Amino acid sequence: MQKYTLKDFMRDFPDDKTCLEWLKNHRYPDGIYCKTCEKVTPHHHLISSRKSYSCQNCRNHVHPTANTIFHKSRTPLTTWFYVIYRIAQTHGNISAKQIERETGVTYKTAWRMSKLIRSRLDETDENRNDKN
Ligand SMILES: [Zn+2]
Structure with missing residues (x-):
């Protein structure tokens, strides 16, 4: 598998509109x-x-954000996507403090985002294990 770098991420998700489009296509592929x-x-x-x-x-x-972790969040989608990318990239080994430093959100927001994203990533892992 080719490495998905931060540069690739920045190219793929340059703004909130792109993130929303991605979310829409992901939730409503048809x-x-x-x-x-x-x-x-x-x-x-x-x-x-x-x-x-x-x-x-x-x-x-x-x-498209209804019933997702992004629902009613004031944090821009680009920030959410960035944090998801960083958590996936580090296999969850990134602290809320580090997220706060990299994105400029408050520590409280960073902690909350990280907790929500981790819980979703765990669900995905469980699904993967079921199939094996
Ligand atoms: Zn209609």
Whole structure:
């Protein structure tokens, strides 16, 4: 496996919009299902300020961050993605203090983010073990 460097990460996720797009494609690989239209509608407009996508037919909003660790967080998605990248890269061996230094969030936020991300990464590991 080729090493995924910080430079690669910065290229892949340069801004919040890119992170949101990634999240959308990850959660809705076959397109966004609109509850109001009761079907997958082909065109959804990104509304960056609300971190949501609006259905072109009915303007119903879909939030790709709903029910994720990013939900209702004031921390930018780029910061979240960066911390996920760093935790994965260091196999969890990065302290909240270090995250605080690297991203500029408060220690409390760094600790909370790190705890949430670790719990999700643990879940992924468990799933992987089940398959073996
Ligand atoms: Zn719709």
